[in-house]
Amino acid sequence: MSFHPAMDYGRGRHQSARALPEEGSAFVYTAENREKLEAICARYPADRRKSAILAALYLAQAQQGYLTRNAMRHVADAIGCTPADVEDVVTYYTMFYTRPVGRYVLTVCRTLSCALMGAERVTQELAEALGVKPGETDATGTFTLHEVECLGACDRAPVVGVNDHWHECQRPEDVRGLLDGLRAAGPSVLTGCHLKVAGEGQ
Amino acid sequence: MDPLLTRHVREPNSFTLDFYTQHGGYAAIRKALAMTPDAVVETVKASGLRGRGGAGFPTGMKWQFVDKKSAKPRYICCNADESEPGTFKDHVLMERNPHLLFEGCLIGCYAIGAKVAYIYIRGEFYHVQEVLERELEKARAAGLIGTNIFGSGFDCEIYVHRGAGAYEAGEETALIESLEGKRAQPRLKPPFPAVEGLYGCPTAVNNVETLCNVPLILEHGAEWFAKLGPEKNGGPKLYCLSGHVKRPGVYEASMSTTMRELVYDPRFGGGIRDDRALKCVIPGGSSVPVLLPDQLDIAASFDGVAAAGSLLGSAGIIVMDETTCMVWAAENLLHFYRHESCGKCTPCREGGAWLHNILCKIERGEGQMKDLDLLLSVAGNIAGKTLCAFGDAGATPVLTTVKTFRAEYEAHIREGRCTVPAPWRVAARAHAGAH
Numbered sequence: 001m002s003f004h005p006a007m008d009y010g011r012g013r014h015q016s017a018r019a020l021p022e023e024g025s026a027f028v029y030t031a032e033n034r035e036k037l038e039a040i041c042a043r044y045p046a047d048r049r050k051s052a053i054l055a056a057l058y059l060a061q062a063q064q065g066y067l068t069r070n071a072m073r074h075v076a077d078a079i080g081c082t083p084a085d086v087e088d089v090v091t092y093y094t095m096f097y098t099r100p101v102g103r104y105v106l107t108v109c110r111t112l113s114c115a116l117m118g119a120e121r122v123t124q125e126l127a128e129a130l131g132v133k134p135g136e137t138d139a140t141g142t143f144t145l146h147e148v149e150c151l152g153a154c155d156r157a158p159v160v161g162v163n164d165h166w167h168e169c170q171r172p173e174d175v176r177g178l179l180d181g182l183r184a185a186g187p188s189v190l191t192g193c194h195l196k197v198a199g200e201g202q
Numbered sequence: 203m204d205p206l207l208t209r210h211v212r213e214p215n216s217f218t219l220d221f222y223t224q225h226g227g228y229a230a231i232r233k234a235l236a237m238t239p240d241a242v243v244e245t246v247k248a249s250g251l252r253g254r255g256g257a258g259f260p261t262g263m264k265w266q267f268v269d270k271k272s273a274k275p276r277y278i279c280c281n282a283d284e285s286e287p288g289t290f291k292d293h294v295l296m297e298r299n300p301h302l303l304f305e306g307c308l309i310g311c312y313a314i315g316a317k318v319a320y321i322y323i324r325g326e327f328y329h330v331q332e333v334l335e336r337e338l339e340k341a342r343a344a345g346l347i348g349t350n351i352f353g354s355g356f357d358c359e360i361y362v363h364r365g366a367g368a369y370e371a372g373e374e375t376a377l378i379e380s381l382e383g384k385r386a387q388p389r390l391k392p393p394f395p396a397v398e399g400l401y402g403c404p405t406a407v408n409n410v411e412t413l414c415n416v417p418l419i420l421e422h423g424a425e426w427f428a429k430l431g432p433e434k435n436g437g438p439k440l441y442c443l444s445g446h447v448k449r450p451g452v453y454e455a456s457m458s459t460t461m462r463e464l465v466y467d468p469r470f471g472g473g474i475r476d477d478r479a480l481k482c483v484i485p486g487g488s489s490v491p492v493l494l495p496d497q498l499d500i501a502a503s504f505d506g507v508a509a510a511g512s513l514l515g516s517a518g519i520i521v522m523d524e525t526t527c528m529v530w531a532a533e534n535l536l537h538f539y540r541h542e543s544c545g546k547c548t549p550c551r552e553g554g555a556w557l558h559n560i561l562c563k564i565e566r567g568e569g570q571m572k573d574l575d576l577l578l579s580v581a582g583n584i585a586g587k588t589l590c591a592f593g594d595a596g597a598t599p600v601l602t603t604v605k606t607f608r609a610e611y612e613a614h615i616r617e618g619r620c621t622v623p624a625p626w627r628v629a630a631r632a633h634a635g636a637h
Contacts, residue, residue, distance in 0.1 A: 017400055043320075043361040048401055050383035054366045056326075081383070084315040092385040092544075094367035095325045111287045111445035112488060112534050113520055120628040148487075149369065149538050151326050154444035154518070155451045164328040175481040195297050195508075 017085035024068025033059045037078060041071065050081050053089055057096055066097040094148065102137045102144040104182055107161035108170075110147040113154035121172035122158045123147055129176050142183065156194055165190045203430060206438045206455040207414050213585035218335055219340045222301035228346055230417035234309045235354040242313040246416060248424035250436045255281055255372075255409030256487065256515045258504040261416075267396035268314040269404040277328055278310045278319040279381060279395075280413055283365060283372035284512045285324055286487035287538060288518030291440035294452045296323070297330045299414070300337045304347065304360055306413030309420060309452045311358045313404055318359050321410075321594040322377050335360050369542035374407035375399075376544065377633035387544045388590035411440055425572075431457035435503035445521040446478070447471035457503035461485060461493065464502055465521055478523040482606070486515025488535050489595030491602040527622035528607040529614050532599045533561040539596030550593040553584040557600050564611065567618035577604055 012109075020050045029037065037056050044051040056079055060071045072086040079086070097105075108123045123134060126145055130138040137144040153159040156168035160178075167178065167190040181189030210216040222228070234242050247262025268276060280303070284292045293387040296303060323331050338360055342348045349357045363381055364405055370376045371386035378400050380386035399405025413438050419427045428436035435457040444450045449472040454465065465471045465483060474480050482492040485502070490513040500506045522531065536558040545551045557580055561572050565602060576622040581597035588594070604611060613621040623629060 024554075043359075043363075045401065048382070051363070051381055053383035054364060054380075057366070058364065085383075088385060089383065092368065093325070093365070096366060100555060110534075111538050112484075112531060113288050114524065115534050116445045116520070116626070118626040121626065124628050148367075149541055150285060152284050152290045152293055152324065154288050154290050154442065154520075157444065157450070161326060166329065193297065195211070195294060197212065197214045197216075 016082055018084040020073055020083040020087060021067045022070055024070045027071040027074045033063055049079050053079055061096060066100050102142050104162055105144045107146045109150040109151045109159050111150035114157040114159060116171055117157035119158035122170050122175060125172045125175040129179055162190055166193050167191050168194055203456040204442040206418055208294060208454045211294055216298050217300055217337060219301060223462045227301050228305055231305050231308045232352055233420050234312055235352055235356055239313050239315060245424050246419055248437040249419045249427040250434055251415055252504055253409055254411035261412055265314050268406050269397050270450040272404050274403040276314055276316040276405055277400045278307055278316050279377060279400060279405055279407045280307055280321040281377055281407055281409045281593045282321050285369045285372050286516045286518055288442060288444050288520040289487050290442050291452050293330060295410055295414050298337050302332050302417060303410055304341055304415045306416040307360050308358050309416050310413055311403055312356055317357050320361050320363045320381055321382060322365060322381055324617060325364055331362055331364055353495035370544040377407060380472045390589055420470055431505050432501055434503055442518045443471045446475050446523040447521045448473050448475050457501060459502050461500055461502045462498035464519060474523050481522045481524050481526050484520040486513045487518040489598050490515050491598060492606055525624040527620050528603045528610050529564055533565050535599040549587045551597060553580050554596045555581050564614050569615040571615055574604055625630040
């Protein structure tokens with residue numbers, strides 16, 4: 001963090017020497033992901049590669065499913081910052097996982113607009129159907145259930161995020177159908193975003 | 203007023219470059235390039251455009267404050283973090299009319315002398331980011347973004363930067379920190395971003411909707427824009443209606459429209475679902491004081507809502523009917539503020555959790571009358587005592603509900619239970635408080 005933009009936090013005497021112990025299997029980006037990362041780094045000034053740290057973590061997470069300390073160490077190498085810098089960021093943002101998650105991560109919006117439309121009951125039904133509490137993964141490793149804060153789709157409440165997709169207007173009585181649909185047919189059963197107009201191409 | 207920003211958004215392929223140029227797109231940047239940068243700033247100033255992110259600060263002044271004497275590069279950061287509860291307007295603009303945003307970014311960059319604009323989009327908007335990246339690529343291939351745009355010698359790049367789940371990243375200095383690859387935590391101000399922003403360089407941080415208004419101003423003129431609404435509240439405005447209205451959604455209207463029209467008029471919200479009685483409205487995202495049913499005959503403008511004792515904020519209008527328990531609503535929002543506090547300032551980090559704990563205790567039926575004064579005391583010790591407006595934002599739901607619905611809090615405490623149980627809630631939800 002910085003209290004003043006001119007103070008050089010993260011450099012020189014402000015740099016943390018905290019080391020991250022090894023955890024998980026060895027991690028190295030695939031050639032394709034490394035290439036993607038370098039393309040993103042090029043969007044920032046050459047001495048500001050750290051700006052790409054979120055993108056670097058998304059790539060590592062996509063490659064491995066979650067972020068181990070070994071992955072964080074590799075990201076630090078690739079970005080050119082300390083492992084402490086990476087850990088600092090990973091532990092702050094909610095979209096990074098430091099434990100394995102299921103194939104589908106269900107994120108039920110719990111904030112006011114969705115709550116007014118029954119989001120509490122959606123979470124309750126999902127938890128019962130999966131036999132888990134929010135924050136846990138079901139026994140088959142297929143679903144992880146999370147309650148999250150406002151997803152910005154309040155007019156289509158309650159909204160449930162499924163990995164990078166949206167599922168809108170989820171009624172509590174229909175959650176078992178959603179789970180069965182995902183098991184059988186994958187993300188094609190999701191509503192997606194209602195703003196897409198029928199019949200349009202890419 | 204006919205929609206201007208969202209006129210075509212329901213039409214097929216409205217997001218494409220072809221569609222946008224067929225409807226007169228990228229004419230405003232040509233016009234701007236024929237003017238001096240200072241003249242562009244003056245035009246935006248004369249239009250009276252006020253920032254659509256929440257604070258309503260005049261955009262032209264923000265641009266004028268950008269330090270032009272500095273030898274460092276300058277930047278525009280477009281705030282597309284859209285994470286204020288009840289707000290979902292920028293989403294529509296980015297997904298259905300992205301080239302309008304790009305054109306606004308280009309004009310902004312030209313005006314302040316920047317060569318790069320970063321669009322900081324929240325991580326949860328992945329499908330929106332895909333649209334932006336794809337359309338940016340098309341605009342780049344068509345020579346609308348890049349070097350020597352329209353042969354004017356003006357170079358400008360626009361990049362999308364994906365966040366990763368943090369409400370605080372919507373605060374302008376926290377957004378800059380996040381863009382620099384750090385935790386999204388606010389900076390001490392001054393210096394303001396206009397002097398030392400991204401990478402310590404002069405920076406303007408503008409909301410998506412704000413930048414989308416800029417091409418309209420260049421195209422039709424400052425006076426035309428100012429006359430679209432009441433004095434000092436000109437231009438079109440997007441309103442987000444959610445909660446217990448019949449027709450939730452994004453609506454574009456003039457700021458002379460009243461709050462009552464927005465909630466009840468069939469063109470907008472269409473009234474309360476199941477024709478129940480209205481309990482209250484939060485007019486500007488989660489962090490502003492509530493308006494009661496008899497306070498809705500006001501212009502839904504920055505100044506109109508402020509005169510009624512609340513704020514237009516991000517124009518996220520959350521409507522609650524008579525089945526809503528206000529202790530529960532406050533608890534729901536304080537859960538949000540407790541979870542999203544960045545942790546930098548003690549009053550907000552600790553105070554938000556204390557407030558939430560006390561609200562949970564009252565919700566569980568274990569409250570005492572003295573807890574009400576304690577709530578007001580803790581909230582009063584957060585507001586105004588933090589680096590950014592987040593502290594005030596978190597204190598507001600408590601202050602406004604205790605003040606306006608004190609009898610409801612007292613009934614909870616007296617009877618040891620929720621006195622407004624709603625069928626859409628989970629009755630036995632354990633408000634344990636601790637996380």
